[in-house]
Amino acid sequence: MTYFPWNSFALTDVEGRRPLASQVVSIADYETGEPVTPLDAGMQPTTLVTGPMGQVGKFWTEDHDAITLTAGGVEHWLIHPTRMRKGEKGDQGDRGEPGPYGGTVVTDPQVASYVAGMSETAVALNHTFLSKTASRTLVVEDFFVDGDSDNETWQRAVDAAIATGGHCTIQGTKPLYVLEHEIDIRGLDTVLIIGLGWRGTTFMGDGEHYWEDNTQGLRAAFHVPPGPGANVTGVVFRALRFEGGLNTTLSGFVREPDKITPGSYDHGAIRAAVELNGNLVPNESTNPTIRGVYVVDCEMYALPMLPLHFRGVSESGMIDCRLERNRDPGWLFCQGVRVTGNTIRWSQDNGISLSRGCTQFVIANNDVYGSYFGGIHVAGFGGDAGPSYGVVVGNTIRHSAMYGISAEKAPVAMVITGNVIDGVNQGAPGTSWETDSLSNRYGSGILVAGDHETGAIAKAVAVTGNTVIRADRVGICYFLTEDLTITGNTIMDSGVATLPVSGEAVPLSPVRNIGIGMASGYQSAATHTVVTNNNIVDRREIPLMFYGIHDGDVADTERWGNTVVGAQVRYVETWRAKDQLDVGSSEATAPVLSIHSASGIYRQITSYEDGELRGRLRWAASSNFEVVTVDNAGVETAAVTVARLTAQARFAAPPRLPSYTTANLPSSSTMGAGAMLFDTTRGKVLVSNGSAWRNLDGTAP
Numbered sequence: 001m002t003y004f005p006w007n008s009f010a011l012t013d014v015e016g017r018r019p020l021a022s023q024v025v026s027i028a029d030y031e032t033g034e035p036v037t038p039l040d041a042g043m044q045p046t047t048l049v050t051g052p053m054g055q056v057g058k059f060w061t062e063d064h065d066a067i068t069l070t071a072g073g074v075e076h077w078l079i080h081p082t083r084m085r086k087g088e089k090g091d092q093g094d095r096g097e098p099g100p101y102g103g104t105v106v107t108d109p110q111v112a113s114y115v116a117g118m119s120e121t122a123v124a125l126n127h128t129f130l131s132k133t134a135s136r137t138l139v140v141e142d143f144f145v146d147g148d149s150d151n152e153t154w155q156r157a158v159d160a161a162i163a164t165g166g167h168c169t170i171q172g173t174k175p176l177y178v179l180e181h182e183i184d185i186r187g188l189d190t191v192l193i194i195g196l197g198w199r200g201t202t203f204m205g206d207g208e209h210y211w212e213d214n215t216q217g218l219r220a221a222f223h224v225p226p227g228p229g230a231n232v233t234g235v236v237f238r239a240l241r242f243e244g245g246l247n248t249t250l251s252g253f254v255r256e257p258d259k260i261t262p263g264s265y266d267h268g269a270i271r272a273a274v275e276l277n278g279n280l281v282p283n284e285s286t287n288p289t290i291r292g293v294y295v296v297d298c299e300m301y302a303l304p305m306l307p308l309h310f311r312g313v314s315e316s317g318m319i320d321c322r323l324e325r326n327r328d329p330g331w332l333f334c335q336g337v338r339v340t341g342n343t344i345r346w347s348q349d350n351g352i353s354l355s356r357g358c359t360q361f362v363i364a365n366n367d368v369y370g371s372y373f374g375g376i377h378v379a380g381f382g383g384d385a386g387p388s389y390g391v392v393v394g395n396t397i398r399h400s401a402m403y404g405i406s407a408e409k410a411p412v413a414m415v416i417t418g419n420v421i422d423g424v425n426q427g428a429p430g431t432s433w434e435t436d437s438l439s440n441r442y443g444s445g446i447l448v449a450g451d452h453e454t455g456a457i458a459k460a461v462a463v464t465g466n467t468v469i470r471a472d473r474v475g476i477c478y479f480l481t482e483d484l485t486i487t488g489n490t491i492m493d494s495g496v497a498t499l500p501v502s503g504e505a506v507p508l509s510p511v512r513n514i515g516i517g518m519a520s521g522y523q524s525a526a527t528h529t530v531v532t533n534n535n536i537v538d539r540r541e542i543p544l545m546f547y548g549i550h551d552g553d554v555a556d557t558e559r560w561g562n563t564v565v566g567a568q569v570r571y572v573e574t575w576r577a578k579d580q581l582d583v584g585s586s587e588a589t590a591p592v593l594s595i596h597s598a599s600g601i602y603r604q605i606t607s608y609e610d611g612e613l614r615g616r617l618r619w620a621a622s623s624n625f626e627v628v629t630v631d632n633a634g635v636e637t638a639a640v641t642v643a644r645l646t647a648q649a650r651f652a653a654p655p656r657l658p659s660y661t662t663a664n665l666p667s668s669s670t671m672g673a674g675a676m677l678f679d680t681t682r683g684k685v686l687v688s689n690g691s692a693w694r695n696l697d698g699t700a701p
Contacts, residue, residue: 380409443473450480
């Protein structure tokens with residue numbers, strides 16, 4: 001009896017996204033449907049049960065060309081690799097020409113070396129199998145040919161998936177793959193590329209071909225280069241680890257060696273896990289169309305460049321991954337980006353970057369710690385504008401060196417909401433980025449800005465419901481904006497006592513140690529800003545915050561409902577109603593408009609005409625009521641003062657009585673007793689006794 005070995009593989013659900021863990025696997029012959037008994041290494045019957053990642057260990061069966069496996073109600077079909085590599089004796093085909101992957105006998109771009117030697121039966125069976133289901137699994141190790149490198153084996157597995165129509169799983173089962181060059185995935189369609197988990201399947205460089213000076217070596221483990229090529233659709237990378245082999249010591253933000261020395265990488269450096277170049281990049285229309293590429297449940301460690309570098313891709317994302325000591329996973333000119341549920345530690349750049357024309361995105365529920373620049377960068381770069389039509393929501397961002405969230409270079413239609421930001425420095429301590437300068441925005445919890453080089457405006461951005469704690473410069477900073485809404489945020493303990501480089505005390509300034517405010521040099525560069533219902537506090541034993549809100553007194557800023565506690569400079573609301581202010585309604589029983597202040601502070605209502613102050617109604621520190629006039633020179637005079645305790649009125653100038661002719665005197669009873677007027681016919685002052693007009697001495701006029 002001949003027994004056939006079946007190498008390890010993993011089973012997933014029908015969508016190829018979730019492993020079928022802890023499931024009993026039943027086997028049947030593919031053609032007849034008859035049950036097949038799996039055997040262990042001792043050729044004894046055994047029971048197959050999937051592991052936590054859906055993996056099935058090596059087993060043996062009697063002679064079967066292909067089998068059906070059922071687990072968790074999902075069927076998978078496997079054809080034995082020996083049936084693909086050669087036919088029955090005597091049916092051996094002609095050897096193919098040497099292929100591109102190490103001189104093997106392949107006829108590119110077929111499943112190459114196998115097809116040349118198939119019998120007619122094996123060919124027919126294989127095509128039937130390949131067209132039947134999207135759940136089929138290609139185990140990478142089944143494509144190994146003696147003398148192969150890991151690159152050659154992986155490329156054969158990828159090429160096999162492409163040549164046979166995709167709609168399959170490519171399963172890596174080795175614990176370590178050492179790569180010499182990129183794995184080209186152009187042409188993949190609906191494929192899950194899966195390993196055995198973060199510690200189960202790792203990709204590294206080979207120690208010879210390392211990245212250096214941004215020009216040599218492995219750009220990425222999986223790659224779609226710029227230029228013409230077959231389209232890529234529906235590819236998911238799952239349960240894989242990519243490692244750059246970093247061996248330097250981490251010490252806070254001081255980690256420049258992470259970024260500059262290829263020799264720091266024991267195994268050479270894979271520059272990125274996945275790099276894609278699609279046709280949405282401006283002036284690169286010949287690139288392939290790339291759509292629906294996601295990286296899920298993967299780990300990326302110490303990669304010297306962007307661990308994910310997606311350019312010009314539609315519908316892509318990074319979900320539930322863990323990244324440590326890489327640069328920022330980045331998307332440029334992409335549409336439909338989803339970055340959710342990731343854990344990111346000690347990034348050498350930003351924690352997450354979405355920039356240069358990206359649109360329609362969600363960045364949600366990520367945990368970002370220790371980023372060398374910003375925690376989340378949703379901004380433009382160079383001359384390219386920032387992203388548009390997106391949401392940054394529910395992220396936790398701690399201990400960033402420059403920004404918590406940076407939305408600059410003129411983003412449009414963005415919501416930044418429900419994020420928690422704790423700890424933002426004014427540049428990485430001890431590096432050239434750290435600065436005392438007023439001219440930058442380092443140390444901002446959230447930055448929303450246009451492009452200071454081109455003058456482009458950030459439009460329709462809402463910053464709502466965020467919590468920003470211990471931002472060294474400003475909790476929320478903005479400039480060159482239009483229709484910006486900042487509402488419902490909690491900002492705590494903004495500012496520091498001393499400048500980071502010189503160590504001198506921070507001087508009083510409207511652009512640092514503030515809760516919400518504008519950047520230096522741009523104190524009037526905002527149009528229609530609404531700052532409402534924010535809670536801004538400094539609870540430190542010695543408060544360091546200068547201003548709770550400082551908006552440069554821009555005319556159309558609406559500022560109301562905010563609470564400021566602990567600021568060294570008193571906060572004044574500047575809410576502006578439009579043409580009319582209504583208090584109460586027809587149903588209201590006691591409508592009230594109230595003005596409150598602490599003891600000894602004016603309460604007042606002011607009147608302006610074309611921006612010029614013209615008068616005030618004022619309750620003075622003594623609570624006396626004053627009517628204040630302002631002349632053309634701006635001189636204010638309390639024209640009328642009414643004492644609070646006696647109700648006595650005092651006039652700054654003689655009062656002028658109403659005047660009438662004798663023939664037109666109003667009814668004295670209507671005017672009431674004590675009313676006074678001037679009779680122009682008689683030339684005298686008259687006073688009413690309630691029934692008649694009388695001279696001041698009480699006699700008839």
